[in-house]
Amino acid sequence: MGKRVFGSIDSFVESPEADLKLGRLVANFGFLQALLRYADFDEFHLFCPTLDNLKLVQQRLEACVDDALLSKVVLSHHFNVPDALSRTDFSAFHLGDWYWYLSKMARLRARHASHPLPLTAPIHSLNGGDMFDKVAALAAAPLLPGDALFCTSTLGMGVVERHLDHAMAGGTGSRPACRLLPLGVDEEYFTRRDRAASRKQLGLADGGFYLLYVGRLSAATKADLVPMLYLLARLRLEGPGTDWRLLLAGGASASDLDNLRQVVAELRLEGAVAVLGPVSDADKHALLSAAEVFVSPVDNFQETFGISIIEAMAAGLPVVASDFDGYRDLVRDGDTGFRIPTLATRPPQVVGDMLEVLEPNLSSLIYAQGVALDMDAFGRRLIALADNPALRRQMGERGRAVAQAEYSWRAVIQGYDAAWRQLKREADAAGLPPAAAQGRPAMSAIFHDYPTRHLADELMLELTALAHAILRAELPMPATYAEVALLGSGELLSHTVQALLAGPQTAASIRRMVQGQLPVAADHIDYQLGWLLKYGLLRLAG
Template sequence: MLRSGRQAPMRWGSADTFVSDNPWAFRMGRPIANEGFLRALLEYGSYDEYDIYCTDMNSQAAFQAWLEEHCSDPAQRARVTALPHVAMASRLAQLNYDVFHFGDFTSLLPHMVEARNRLASKPFPITGITHSLDGLLMSTRYQQLVLSDLAPFDAVVCTSACAQQTVRKGLAWARSSLGLAEDFSPVSLERVPLAMDDALLQVPERAEARARFELPDDVVVALCIGRVALRQKADWAPILGKLARMRAGGGLGRVVVVIAGGGDEPDFALLQQLIVAHGLQDSVICLPNFAAELKPYLYAAADFYFSMVDNFQETFGLTLLEAMAAGLPVLCSEFNGYRELVTHGETGLLVPTTWVAELPSLFRSTEGLIQDSLMRLYMAQMVAIDLDEFERSFRELVVNAELRRELGERGRQHAAGFTWRATIDRYEQLWERLRKRMTGSSWKPRSGPPRLKQDPAHAYGHYSSSLLGPEHSLELSELGRALLEQNNLVVRYEDMTVLLSDAVEEQILGALAGGPCSLAQLREICREALQTEAGLVDLQVLWLLKHGALRQR
């Protein structure tokens, strides 16, 4: 049934499942934001149909299992169709999509632009969201975006003004590096923030939460939740060193620091070594890879939240919002998207940071040779957090309960606007604006072959002994004759069943049962009977040759 009396269904598509199969990763950063988006889209979205294209048949099965587990409403599930990527080409030609959206604006989106421009029955907006914007690959990804022939009704969805500025610079650099006009890129840079899991708005009782973690009621708990990874997130050494000196100076005797998050064993081992080296093992608690259901209790058990991120991998700061939603005052570094979420003295406290004005020449010259994660570390090691200001703010939050209450309450009010319902509404308003822009646009896609990848048939055509051409004559083998009666005599891999057609196979085998035929004749037979394009006939013929069902004469 169409929604709101529409004459035609509103169709939403993506070549991104938004779901991670990593048992821990889904609880942190991009995976948790993407899965939260998908859940909210299916719950609050107003589109009639949602087409999710999955990597392969295994990915499709995993997505369908996720859908059964996390989408309890049969009516919501009925709007979702899961298909493998390889099924997209024919559906783009047959169906009218209203928008395609991606949980990342780089890896798949440029190729989706080329697919739309070449295959779609009618154009539609394509959007993708920003997450991490650092790393060497971003340079080539910006170039891919520029070369993919984006339309004025496409958009990069930036989660923060900081991300917006970074993408604008990146696209300008890409155009300049490719010898194009630097100040022009048709793609729209829109701003839609991330949102929180609505369940986090329901904060457990403090006493119950403290009991869960065996925390006395009379201690002040400073909490930090996030990925524990020196190269990817934050360097704890300066902060732990400062906390040790602060403790030695007095006034922190009843303070407990809780560091909870996801990470690999070596990263937690390093963190534990730092804690012991600074003599903080009695006042700093580590909770590695904690159960997801414990997160609300962590916030409820804390008195304030702090995060001294110094890594360029961060662009938003979802845990800051979660902490504010739980009523916690926030102390964080004044860095990237963090500064947009926290207003100093109103919804939290910001600690100034300083970075280098110009990278050492050795990095500019060898950046492509240095491992990406190591380059992240080198860059972050030049980000200096004002440790004196950190101490002043940290101590103030420890001793001033009234300040904690005031900042926490204002933070709670601020975070209330970052719900998934509101975010999905922002997205639908954005997609509607882009569709209207498309309607009034004179934009036409560039003609010619794709610019992001070469033709494999051209690149590797010299590998085989010969190339199958229309003049080649083919005949049935004994296996081929047997297949006319029983088609389970050859292995058909699950991912190949999407491409192989029983009807095309019957036409090929039936024609050859009457005697040898050329490939050109088989193409024509399948075209007349089934309207099958020549390339798919060639695929089926070569697959039958591969399994010995056909022979070349």
């Protein structure tokens, strides 16, 4: 049996920040770490969009992965993808999100792959106004048996299936398989921590009954928390026996924080509610340990899973959350927590008519403002948990067990690996189709009439006085931009210049002389000639 090779045109690292807050960034980097630790591959080929990103990935991995695993990782630039597709029998080629690259990778595979390979990608947010265009592009892409979308929740998979049904209503196009596979959380979330010590670390009063929300503090992109603040104010008025406290942590804009703090002040909750904003990973672990109950009244259609729910379960907290989106899969009502019923109303027709051009956060906010939680039920569930410590412990321990069995990264990657093995078998059985046509015109053809002229075989070229001054070391050689340098080499530059030392030459003859010395493609030589012309080291003779 040959070696198993994993490939991706995603590097799974977008931000230099070590403490990632956005759900997609957390999920993707967590996935990468878990993939290296738990998946059964001999090599991991990650193709990075820029050299800066490649360096960032290298730094992030060196900080959290041991040398043995790091030795299996091959980092290279996107420019290397066509050659890798032609040379490598990938067992899986997986992306960080279907949205950007999946349809494009299908076209690259059609043009360059010499071995069948499954293309897979997870879903994240599905509510963008351009979803129809993205799904239509996916339906029109040359997908093959073995290609699949990994859907993180049952409801999210339903959205994807309905989009595909709509896009393929005419009976044309390819349809990827949809597989239900969740996201995961790191093992450190299962570490038991002392509640009193965590409260002391955070400076929290030891006697309060703490509810914790962790997630973006944004009504436009996550959850409107104001109704929950009003609920807390009512609970404090009606239930003097419980010292209700609420901790709100997560990424937020300055205006989001100001708005929440203003409502807290208007409701006279300053001593009961802490609007913390972004917190470090260490403080998040302490918050999860310090709280009695985790709450998440999400109302936004951008949500498809809910990593914060799994983090809370792993920490042993009962969860009270919306009966909405991916939360319906995660929270087992009456077992690991409670789901609060939701009711939705449609916005006016003008919102749907303008969805594709509305500012994304505005459209998300408008749809979310039509989603209401049953606040009476919310209050009853919180009171039931506050009044019953045994129920809290039972639900918390049950949630921890479910998270460990189903949502630890170790368990999740095992599911991914099993899916990739099956999809690779399907891809191998189907084989590659006949070589595809180019499928799209070259940029140089589309913009053919922009420049005055193009490099042609018969053009006579010669070195300039500037080139000779540089060769005599009187001036430095112009620097090449890092990404552009990947398309050439010092050896190519040297042989190209040497071909012209004897005097003027045609582009065709220069190409022949260089290829007599180096195994290099003609288009790379032509691009090198173009660079020398651009910086004034070459000119048209005569």
